[in-house]
Amino acid sequence: MTSMKFAVLAARIERFPIAGSFTISRGAKTEAVTVVAEVSRGGLTGRGECVPYPRYGETPEATLAAIQAMQEAVAGGLTRETLQAAMPSGAARNALDCALIDLEAKAAGLRAWNLLGRPAPEERTTAYTISLATPEAMAAATAKAAHRPLLKIKLGGDGDPERIAAVRKAAPEAELIVDANEAWTEADLEANLAACAASGVTLVEQPLPAGRDEALARIKRPLAVCADESVHDRSSLALLRERYDAVNIKLDKTGGLTEALAMADAARALGFEIMIGCMVATSLSMAPAMLVTPQARFVDLDGPLLLARDRDHGLRYDGSLVYPPDASLWG
Numbered sequence: 648m649t650s651m652k653f654a655v656l657a658a659r660i661e662r663f664p665i666a667g668s669f670t671i672s673r674g675a676k677t678e679a680v681t682v683v684a685e686v687s688r689g690g691l692t693g694r695g696e697c698v699p700y701p702r703y704g705e706t707p708e709a710t711l712a713a714i715q716a717m718q719e720a721v722a723g724g725l726t727r728e729t730l731q732a733a734m735p736s737g738a739a740r741n742a743l744d745c746a747l748i749d750l751e752a753k754a755a756g757l758r759a760w761n762l763l764g765r766p767a768p769e770e771r772t773t774a775y776t777i778s779l780a781t782p783e784a785m786a787a788a789t790a791k792a793a794h795r796p797l798l799k800i801k802l803g804g805d806g807d808p809e810r811i812a813a814v815r816k817a818a819p820e821a822e823l824i825v826d827a828n829e830a831w832t833e834a835d836l837e838a839n840l841a842a843c844a845a846s847g848v849t850l851v852e853q854p855l856p857a858g859r860d861e862a863l864a865r866i867k868r869p870l871a872v873c874a875d876e877s878v879h880d881r882s883s884l885a886l887l888r889e890r891y892d893a894v895n896i897k898l899d900k901t902g903g904l905t906e907a908l909a910m911a912d913a914a915r916a917l918g919f920e921i922m923i924g925c926m927v928a929t930s931l932s933m934a935p936a937m938l939v940t941p942q943a944r945f946v947d948l949d950g951p952l953l954l955a956r957d958r959d960h961g962l963r964y965d966g967s968l969v970y971p972p973d974a975s976l977w978g
Contacts, residue, residue, distance in 0.1 A: 744903025
């Protein structure tokens with residue numbers, strides 16, 4: 648592979664306003680705060696973007712510092728392979744991993760999927776997220792998006808059966824997936840799953856808190872349940888086989904595309920269905936994730952659609968269809 652010797656690393660925090668606000672069970676936000684890593688060598692620059700996630704104790708400032716601390720290693724020839732042991736999984740490694748892949752692809756004159764020996768991604772239908780609110784507000788937001796074929800509904804605990812019923816009434820033809828973001832309890836788990844099943848929901852993400860999800864193995868699940876906060880990288884897969892039917896792979900959790908692709912292979916071998924997901928971020932975050940879409944049953948890469956503005960050369964979205972990145976963006 649191409650040597651990274653004498654490469655130069657730069658990183659910065661960037662902010663992108665969200666169109667309105669984005670609300671889940673843990674709170675609301677009005678901007679996407681991302682950290683961008685750039686690795687330059689020989690007149691070429693590779694870029695990667697990550698979203699530090701407070702749920703995992705990450706902050707933009709600490710993530711930026713973690714990336715900047717790798718400057719000497721990058722200058723000394725750090726590769727995406729050696730990066731895996733040099734940094735823990737998480738947002739900082741994701742940005743650097745994707746930047747190294749982008750640079751390597753540019754230096755080789757190849758698209759990233761050809762470089763990595765992976766199938767070329769094609770256009771896919773992405774989920775479109777409906778934020779958590781009252782049943783009436785969620786129904787109104789859903790009605791505006793009812794033409795989209797796949798909707799992801801954020802739920803939050805008390806009142807969720809009423810929320811999902813209102814959403815289904817507002818979008819009778821759309822496929823629905825639900826994300827509870829750890830907000831349910833053992834006491835309401837079966838009732839909430841039954842309400843989702845009654846409304847024709849296809850999949851429920853992370854109904855119980857990570858580390859307190861044993862009840863999923865003891866009940867008869869009426870629809871597929873997907874791990875999100877309970878799964879990070881390959882090391883977390885084996886314990887989930889009795890509790891979950893699918894796993895949500897996010898590059899900010901896995902620590903980059905390198906681990907995400909390996910995790911997708913391992914998850915499929917264990918019989919899990921795959922969702923490729925995202926944080927609220929720009930197309931630079933979505934672009935590497937597109938390489939996982941050939942293995943995914945569900946694609947949830949709508950981050951740029953939730954922003955007031957995306958970065959230049961962003962992914963092409965045609966309604967709910969998302970297309971592979973142009974080389975001017977990434978890879």
